[in-house]
Amino acid sequence: MSSADKSSDKPFLSVQTIVLAEIGWAVSALLFFLLFGVTAQGEVRPLWYSLGTSIFEAVAFLVASLLCFRNWRSSQIVSGRGVWLGIGLGMFFYFLGNLLFSYWELGLGLEAAVSPADFFFVLTYVFLLWGMFQAVFSRRLNLELWQKGVIVAIAIVGIAIAILLSTAKPAEQPTARLDLGYAAEASALKAIPGFPLEGSVRTLFSTAQTLEFPAFNFAAMTESSWAPMVAAQPAPAESPPSQAPEWAIGLEQQLKPLELPLNWFYLLCDVLLLVLATTLLLAFWGGRFSQSWRMIAAAAFSLYIADIWFKYATTILTDYKSGGLPEVFWVFSGVLFGIGAALEYDLSSRSRRAGSRRRA
Incomplete structure (x- = not known):
């Protein structure tokens, strides 16, 4: 050599x-x-x-x-x-x-x-x-x-x-637990004519429980007493719109049906x-x-x-x-x-x- x-x-x-x-x-x-x-x-x-x-x-x-x-x-x-x-x-x-x-x-x-x-x-x-x-x-x-x-x-x-x-x-997703005392008032609160959404009810219950307030007599509350509290509640945050181009979003939707067979393919290959x-x-x-x-x-x-x-x-x-x-x-x-x-x-x-x- x-x-x-x-x-x-x-x-x-x-x-x-x-x-x-x-x-x-x-x-x-x-x-x-x-x-x-x-x-x-x-x-x-x-x-x-x-x-x-x-x-x-x-x-x-x-x-x-x-x-x-x-x-x-x-x-x-x-x-x-x-x-x-x-x-x-x-x-x-x-x-x-x-x-x-x-x-x-x-x-x-x-x-x-x-x-x-x-x-x-x-x-x-x-x-x-x-x-x-x-x-x-x-x-x-x-x-x-x-x-x-x-x-x-x-x-x-x-x-x-x-x-x-x-x-x-x-x-x-974990959900907040409501105290039984406040939860018991929920039915009476919802029975008030014109009461707003359930989300505001949960917020009021959670706040009262956190501050250790005594149980309210919600049934005796008038619209003038609870309306300011409801109005002060922040609106739920909305997820920002996607910034991805339309072709990518469209391709994502077209590939969506392949998720299940691909998952099984990957799992089978992993076993092999x-x-x-x-x-x-x-x-x-x-x-x-x-x-x-x-x-x-x-x-x-x-x-x-x-x-x-x-x-x-x-x-x-x-x-x-x-x-x-x-x-x-x-x-x-x-x-x-x-x-x-x-x-x-x-x-x-x-x-x-x-x-x-x-x-x-």
């Missing part, structure tokens, strides 16, 4: 540099989420924080896709180039979907259950599962009985979680991802190339955790805004996919170089 060939095989960045940079990015993302992501109840996260979380996710998945494509283009990869093509396309489509979702949510101010970004997220699952299926079933796996039992148990748990999330209902990650973790626990595939399995687990949390938050929690702490697992997923790709490239390159020296 000539010196020119040796220099061409040498990567631009060493595997140590890539791994340290990926770990640094993950730690920075975790600190960013911890320091700025925790807000008081009812407080809205600032725009710069949402942009920061999107940047952390986008960079992690873009770098992971580039590292996977490097493996795909290399003829030295032992695990198969098609595996890394599938994973790389999955990472790249997630990068595009994340950018479009950020624009849809932050730029247009829309919080649709289905957006054009879902087109890229669907492609993410399709290609990612295709790549991981190749990694698992392209070789003969000799799993022991207890390992198969673990995989079945994980699958059952994943299916149970998917069913619970698909059938869950949003939590009801969980099973494949468990299989990879058990099958590649030992051996020379186990490090890279343990990273890939951990990346799949992280993606599953983030997806399930987001599904739970948007289904159960009321008025949830993206950017919660568990969403940092999306960043971890991209980072771990990138580390796994870098380790696989390094191990494959060293294996081929060692074989060339032995033949020489």
Whole structure:
């Protein structure tokens, strides 16, 4: 082998540099989420924080896709180039979907259950599962009985979680409790001819209870006594009109019927991802190339955790805004996919170089 060939095989960045940079990015993302992501109840996260979380996710998945494509283009990869093509396309489509979702949510101010970004997220699952299926079933796996039992148990748990999330209902908004003494006066108060709306009644009851006033004899009150109090009550605040363009609102309405099938598709893919990650973790626990595939399995687990949390938050929690702490697992997923790709490239390159020296 000539010196020119040796220099061409040498990567631009060493595997140590890539791994340290990926770990640094993950730690920075975790600190960013911890320091700025925790807000008081009812407080809205600032725009710069949402942009920061999107940047952390986008960079992690873009770098992971580039590292996977490097493996795909290399003829030295032992695990198969098609595996890394599938994973790389999955990472790249997630990068595009994340950018479009950020624009849809932050730029247009829309919080649709289905957006054009879902087109890229669907492609993410399709290609990612295709790549991981190749990694698992392209070789003969000799799993022991207890390992198969673990995989079945994980699958059952994943299916149970998917069913619970698909059938869950949003939590009801808490309502103020009225004291029984004041609530007893409500019927008499409503019986007064010409009495206004029930909302004003609730406001009067709540105010009296807070100030610990004795129970009023509302039935004896005249219109001249309660009319000023009713007039002083503020009108309910109206939500500001949407500033999104008409084409975006129209597209949102057209995509609305796809919400249910897409939810089931994501949940099914998450279960498959969980099973494949468990299989990879058990099958590649030992051996020379186990490090890279343990990273890939951990990346799949992280993606599953983030997806399930987001599904739970948007289904159960009321008025949830993206950017919660568990969403940092999306960043971890991209980072771990990138580390796994870098380790696989390094191990494959060293294996081929060692074989060339032995033949020489």
